[in-house]
């Protein structure tokens with residue numbers, strides 16, 4: 375059940391009124407539901423049950439410390455792509471030994487820090503990275519646990535910008551080259567081959583592309599085993615989609631059941647790196663209507679939230695539901711483009727939306743818990759929004775609104 379429902383005609387996050395939050399903290403504002411994060415994470419662990427597993431939340435999706443702490447308390451692992459994300463996980467009480475380190479451009483200092491804290495595995499994305507990791511680990515006198523992220527060349531049937539498992543994408547090692555590089559990894563100092571990793575894209579609504587990729591990965595694992603290289607875990611990445619509009623995505627339970635079936639009597643530990651399917655529907659973005667501009671051909675609602683706060687509509691033409699916080703309105707219904715104050719034609723959060731609204735009304739952009747605040751910028755010197763975590767009838771500020779002064783902290787004019 376959604377954590378964001380109308381109570382007495384007004385949208386609430388769990389038992390907290392969004393109108394009250396906007397009044398207290400201002401807009402634009404991100405609001406999260408703790409129980410929604412928890413339930414979405416538990417959907418994975420419950421489905422995995424007794425099967426040896428690690429569910430590593432993809433930190434890039436929502437790296438707020440309150441969010442990471444909520445998941446860390448449930449025993450979650452984390453998938454990181456930078457040292458900044460690793461430090462966030464540690465600051466939030468996450469266990470570094472449950473961290474997998476992904477990303478195509480890991481720097482030596484990032485590898486060093488990850489080795490120092492003892493991450494679970496490095497998901498290595500190229501031969502050159504493998505050599506660097508071997509050198510860094512040997513220098514430190516440590517052994518780096520590694521998986522190769524293989525690119526299985528399957529079509530994830532998603533938006534081209536968020537597809538990652540095709541030959542044309544920059545991610546991973548060509549699966550046809552993987553045996554050779556695994557043999558090389560097995561012979562390099564400072565490395566311990568642990569697993570195989572694969573992530574084919576994001577917002578996948580069908581299970582078939584995942585299973586196609588899994589079949590190719592299993593063929594690779596069998597071949598490796600024939601050559602004396604034994605794999606302990608399979609990391610199947612993230613990618614499961616959510617319902618933004620009318621999608622009917624598979625549930626984690628359906629997806630995991632299909633994976634288990636495909637594995638047959640193989641008993642590898644399974645690692646998943648879900649992001650969107652845990653976070654998207656655990657958050658909303660609240661914005662206020664500043665002005666209505668009714669033109670002959672087009673009606674605009676100018677809102678105080680913009681592309682710098684939530685870039686998905688501008689970047690991917692992504693559609694997210696936008697609903698009034700108050701259910702009752704005496705206004706006539708009109709069709710609006712919802713546009714922000716940023717000086718870009720692409721600055722919109724929604725187009726052609728039928729709404730009964732007036733200036734001053736609050737709107738909630740739904741499914742904004744994933745790839746929302748984390749992709750926010752200071753474009754047009756706009757401070758980033760505050761983030762609130764609701765827990766039952768309580769609300770906590772888990773990140774304060776950026777002040778104007780903080781926008782140029784660390785900058786300087788030129789000397790005389």
Ligand SMILES: Cc1ncc(COP(=O)(O)O)c(C=O)c1O
Pocket residue numbers: 432435453476477538573575576577611612613614647648649650651
């Ligand atoms: C390596 C890796 N793991 C996990 C994820 C999380 O994906 P999603 O949010 O689609 O679950 C991503 C993002 O696509 C990724 O690149």
Ligand SMILES: N[C@@H](CCCC[NH3+])C(=O)O
Pocket residue numbers: 536576577686690744745
């Ligand atoms: N930022 C993207 C997803 C990126 C996936 C990361 N590999 C989105 O909002 O849909």
